[in-house]
Amino acid sequence: MILRKTLIGIAALSAGSLALLAPASASGRQFEQRCDVQARSGRVLETIAMDDLHVLALTASDRFAPSLPAGTEAIVCLRSDITPAAYDDKVVALGIPLIIAELGRPHRLGVLEIADGAYRYRMLEGSLPAADQAAVQARLEEYRARVAPAHSG
Numbered sequence: 001m002i003l004r005k006t007l008i009g010i011a012a013l014s015a016g017s018l019a020l021l022a023p024a025s026a027s028g029r030q031f032e033q034r035c036d037v038q039a040r041s042g043r044v045l046e047t048i049a050m051d052d053l054h055v056l057a058l059t060a061s062d063r064f065a066p067s068l069p070a071g072t073e074a075i076v077c078l079r080s081d082i083t084p085a086a087y088d089d090k091v092v093a094l095g096i097p098l099i100i101a102e103l104g105r106p107h108r109l110g111v112l113e114i115a116d117g118a119y120r121y122r123m124l125e126g127s128l129p130a131a132d133q134a135a136v137q138a139r140l141e142e143y144r145a146r147v148a149p150a151h152s153g
Contacts, residue, residue, distance in 0.1 A: 031080040032056040033103060039071040047076065055098070059087035064094070074099050074111075082108045082128070083135045084121060089143040092119065099124070110136075119143045 035053040038045055048069055055077050058064055064087070068075075074097045079085075082102040089112075091098040097113040108126030112119070119140045128136060 030056060030083075030085055031103075033078040035075055035077040037068055037072050038074040038076060038099075039069045040073055041071055045073065055088065055091060056085055059085070059090045064090035068096075072096060076101060078103055080104070082110050082126075082132060084110075084112045084139050086139070086142070088112055088139075089119065089146065102126075 032054060035050055035055050037048045037050050037053070039048050040046075050066075050068075053066055053075070055075060056079075058066060075091055076099040078101045080103055082100055084098070084100065088098050088100075092112055092114050095114075097111050099109065099111045102108045102110075106126055108128075109124040110121055110126075110128075111124055112121050114120070121136050121140060
């Protein structure tokens with residue numbers, strides 16, 4: 001139920017952001033409107049606004065160590081593109097899934113996570129056409145290549 005409420009809120013934010021997306025999309029760079037946190041307090045999963053959490057900017061630095069509330073179960077980012085960004089693997093390296101909500105139409109929702117020790121990206125809402133599937137697979141391979149040298153020594 002909480003996830004559904006989050007999706008409704010994300011959809012409402014998406015409509016107001018379409019005008020902002022043209023420059024970012026045209027340049028081939030992702031635009032990130034905001035990131036929030038889903039945190040559990042007892043039996044309740046809440047979405048907590050995180051005004052200072054900017055995953056695209058923060059993961060570009062050497063170390064990604066955001067201050068997150070207790071009980072954090074996921075980071076949710078509203079972005080111009082459903083494809084995970086170059087350093088989103090730094091989020092899941094913390095043991096936290098990254099949910100990406102695509103702004104605009106079609107509205108899609110995907111999650112980057114580690115399952116059985118491997119990077120995985122799956123759709124929670126909507127689908128990935130072949131071009132997007134190829135982009136996601138290429139990005140997952142980038143993540144695997146960065147981890148492989150650390151495990152081979």
